[in-house]
Amino acid sequence: xxxxxxxxxxxxxxxxxxxxxxxxxxxxxxxxxxxxxxxxxxxxxxxxxxxxxxxxxxxxxxxxxxxxxxxxxxxxxxxxxxxxxxxxxxxxxxxxxxxxxxxxxxxxxxxxxxxxxxxxxxxxxxxxxxxxxxxxxxxxxxxxxxxxxxxx
Numbered sequence: 001x002x003x004x005x006x007x008x009x010x011x012x013x014x015x016x017x018x019x020x021x022x023x024x025x026x027x028x029x030x031x032x033x034x035x036x037x038x039x040x041x042x043x044x045x046x047x048x049x050x051x052x053x054x055x056x057x058x059x060x061x062x063x064x065x066x067x068x069x070x071x072x073x074x075x076x077x078x079x080x081x082x083x084x085x086x087x088x089x090x091x092x093x094x095x096x097x098x099x100x101x102x103x104x105x106x107x108x109x110x111x112x113x114x115x116x117x118x119x120x121x122x123x124x125x126x127x128x129x130x131x132x133x134x135x136x137x138x139x140x141x142x143x144x145x146x147x148x149x150x151x152x
Contacts (some may be wrong), residue, residue, distance in 0.1 A: 011046060014073065020046040021109075022072035026082030029113060033078060062091060064134040069095045073107070079127070080113040097121055 011020060020039060031134035032054065037050045049072055055064040065088075069075055075096035083089045090126060099105045110118060110127035 012072045017071060017073050018047065019068065019072040022049045022069050022075045023078070024075060024078060024089055025078035025090050026086040028082030029078050029080050032113065061088065065092050066095050067101055074109050075107055076109045076111060078111050078113055079116065079118060081116050084116055084119065093119060
């Protein structure tokens with residue numbers, strides 16, 4: 001079911017965009033993904049996409065991915081062992097990179113949740129290091145820079 005929650009005063013979205021952040025994470029990290037979604041939408045009035053909540057039933061998963069990544073200002077990739085091993089996460093990463101290449105802008109915010117090597121295509125990017133306490137680190141130290149990247 002699609003959420004219509006936008007918070008009290010959402011940050012303006014650029015023309016053609018409907019969401020601030022597309023959150024990509026593995027099933028193993030769904031608690032962290034949901035928690036981050038709640039924090040970004042409640043503490044900062046942002047519109048986020050999260051697959052379990054927002055993907056449209058009856059639509060091919062890859063079409064949902066591509067459509068929502070295209071409608072989002074940034075893609076937040078929550079990198080973990082589960083992310084690296086997930087076929088769907090690899091597709092989301094590929095779509096986000098493809099869109100970045102098409103637009104000539106970096107549209108990806110990698111977030112390292114565990115001690116794993118960054119995927120080769122992301123190694124040239126600065127990442128948010130959320131190890132070892134991913135939720136606490138994301139909220140206390142990195143939520144504001146994530147919001148600033150999306151709103152500037």
